[in-house]
Amino acid sequence: MKKTFCLLLWLTLSPVVWEKSDRAATESSVLGATGAFFALYVADIEASTRWYSEKLGLKVVMQDPKRDKAAVTVLEGGGLIVELIQHDDAAPLSRAAEAKDNPLVHGMFKAGVIVDDFDKTLAAIKARNIPIVFGPFPARPNHRANAIIRDNAGNLIQVFGK
Numbered sequence: 723m724k725k726t727f728c729l730l731l732w733l734t735l736s737p738v739v740w741e742k743s744d745r746a747a748t749e750s751s752v753l754g755a756t757g758a759f760f761a762l763y764v765a766d767i768e769a770s771t772r773w774y775s776e777k778l779g780l781k782v783v784m785q786d787p788k789r790d791k792a793a794v795t796v797l798e799g800g801g802l803i804v805e806l807i808q809h810d811d812a813a814p815l816s817r818a819a820e821a822k823d824n825p826l827v828h829g830m831f832k833a834g835v836i837v838d839d840f841d842k843t844l845a846a847i848k849a850r851n852i853p854i855v856f857g858p859f860p861a862r863p864n865h866r867a868n869a870i871i872r873d874n875a876g877n878l879i880q881v882f883g884k
Contacts, residue, residue, distance in 0.1 A: 751779040751800030752846040760833035761805035763812040764875055770806050771795050773874035777852050780804060802835055832870070832878040840867045840883030847871060847881070 764770040774780045780797035787793055791810040796803065837843045844858055847869070855878065857869035867883035 751802070752777070752843060752850060752852075757801050758833075758835040759803040759805070761807060762875070762877060764806050764808055765812075765814065766875075767793050767795055767806050767808035769874055771797065774804055774806070777850050777873075778802070832880055834880040834882060836866075836882045836884060838884060840881070843881055844869060 762770070771782065774797050775782065778799070780799040780802065782795060783798045784794070784796040786795075788808070788810075793808045795806045797806070798804075840861075847854065853872045854869050855872050859865070859868050861867040861883060868880055870878050870880045872878055
């Protein structure tokens with residue numbers, strides 16, 4: 723239900739700004755991924771847009787101002803697509819227990835991205851002062867090299883080597 727609602731919301735909102743972007747890894751993008759997508763409900767869409775632009779080097783490819791209680795921004799770069807939704811009825815994760823019948827809760831548990839060059843990505847993460855909260859962990863048999871970073875709203879993003 724939650725995923726269907728997000729997809730339907732995104733599809734029904736007419737984009738104000740929509741640009742075709744180079745789907746290949748760009749120099750400014752921190753995450754050179756084969757392909758990944760995640761969507762987040764956020765409390766402050768401008769602050770989250772700035773964080774994903776400045777820290778991960780993603781470019782805004784679509785922005786729709788608030789309409790019917792929701793504003794949407796989609797960012798893309800290096801094979802990653804991130805959809806940010808600020809919805810008036812979404813509750814902070816700390817209030818999720820109170821909102822058990824409400825699918826509109828800020829954040830997620832964790833999202834993951836498989837990157838083309840883990841060492842290069844890790845260096846870029848450190849250079850941009852992105853907090854690494856767990857790891858980095860080296861590759862081992864049956865385990866990819868990985869590290870977990872935190873965005874401006876506290877969401878965890880796990881970065882895996884190929």
